[in-house]
Amino acid sequence: MINKRIFLSFLSIVFAFAGVAGATYAVFSDQATSTGNTFSTGNADLQIAEDTGSGPETYLDDLTDVFNAAGLFPGYDEVFRFWLNNNSGAAIDLDLTADVTSLDAVELEDQALADNLLLSWRCDLGGEGDLSDETYTSEFSVQAWFDGGNASLGTLEDGTDMICEMRARILDTVGDEIAGATVDFDVVYDGEQII
Numbered sequence: 207m208i209n210k211r212i213f214l215s216f217l218s219i220v221f222a223f224a225g226v227a228g229a230t231y232a233v234f235s236d237q238a239t240s241t242g243n244t245f246s247t248g249n250a251d252l253q254i255a256e257d258t259g260s261g262p263e264t265y266l267d268d269l270t271d272v273f274n275a276a277g278l279f280p281g282y283d284e285v286f287r288f289w290l291n292n293n294s295g296a297a298i299d300l301d302l303t304a305d306v307t308s309l310d311a312v313e314l315e316d317q318a319l320a321d322n323l324l325l326s327w328r329c330d331l332g333g334e335g336d337l338s339d340e341t342y343t344s345e346f347s348v349q350a351w352f353d354g355g356n357a358s359l360g361t362l363e364d365g366t367d368m369i370c371e372m373r374a375r376i377l378d379t380v381g382d383e384i385a386g387a388t389v390d391f392d393v394v395y396d397g398e399q400i401i
Contacts (some may be wrong), residue, residue, distance in 0.1 A: 222346035225324035244342075248296025252397035254361070256287040257369060262289035265367075273372060278323075290329070290359075291367035299363050300328070300397030304372070305349060306379060310390040319387035320349040320382045329370035331360040337371060346375075348391050362397060 252268050255262035273286040292300050304327050311320040326345040330337055343357040351357070362368060372393070376384070 207248040207255060218363060227233040229234060229326060248294060248298070250298060250300060250397055250399055251293040251304070252300060253291040253293050255291065255367075257287035262291070262369075265289070265291045265293065273291060273374075275374065277374060278319075278384075280376055280384075282378045283373070283375040285371045285373045287369060287371045289367050290362055290367050290397075291318055292364055292397065294397075295363060296399075297364050298399045299361055301353060301400050302359035303356040303361055303396045303398075304343075304393050305353035305396060306391050307394045308390075309348060309352040311349070311387075313387070314386040316389055317349070318383040319376075320352075320389045320391075321347050322376055322384055323348045323389060324373075324375050324377070325351055326373045327357050327359055328373075329359045329371060330368045332365070333368065335369060337369060342373060348389060352391065356396070359395070361400065 253265035255265045256272055257263070265360060267328060269288070272288070275282075281331045288356070290302065292298075294300065298377065309320060312318045324345045324347055326342040329335055329339040331340060343359070346355070359370065
């Protein structure tokens with residue numbers, strides 16, 4: 207019984223202290239709220255345009271039937287100029303590559319042309335609008351580019367464009383094995399975000 211009284215006395219003291227502490231600890235409070243917070247991602251957007259000789263034509267996602275040549279011969283050498291534009295919806299720089307992604311060389315002479323039509327690229331990495339001081343990528347046949355690897359074209363900064371060219375040539379040591387041949391191929395210019 208004494209233990210019960212001691213316990214009840216102790217409990218009364220604890221409640222009394224709690225009431226006094228609660229009564230003496232009163233503060234003002236308020237809060238502020240930030241509502242409607244929205245985060246959205248941008249995107250990478252690489253565009254291509256034909257070269258008019260004085261600048262880019264309209265930028266598009268795809269160009270069709272622009273880089274064509276007929277009547278090729280041993281010793282043929284031609285450049286095809288175009289522009290690339292970083293129109294990304296985010297402030298990102300793009301690492302650029304060129305990749306032959308499809309190749310149609312059906313007949314034996316077509317395959318010989320695919321093996322002997324050499325491709326290389328260069329872009330205006332200096333940004334001065336002139337390609338004369340730029341170096342071509344490694345040069346490989348259309349077939350070799352298709353079989354593996356891609357050409358590194360450099361970096362295209364956010365919101366900028368640059369002129370590039372694809373060089374196509376046939377060595378003068380090639381002979382009749384390419385006579386009457388045709389190859390069709392696609393080149394994908396890829397822009398990947400630099401982190």
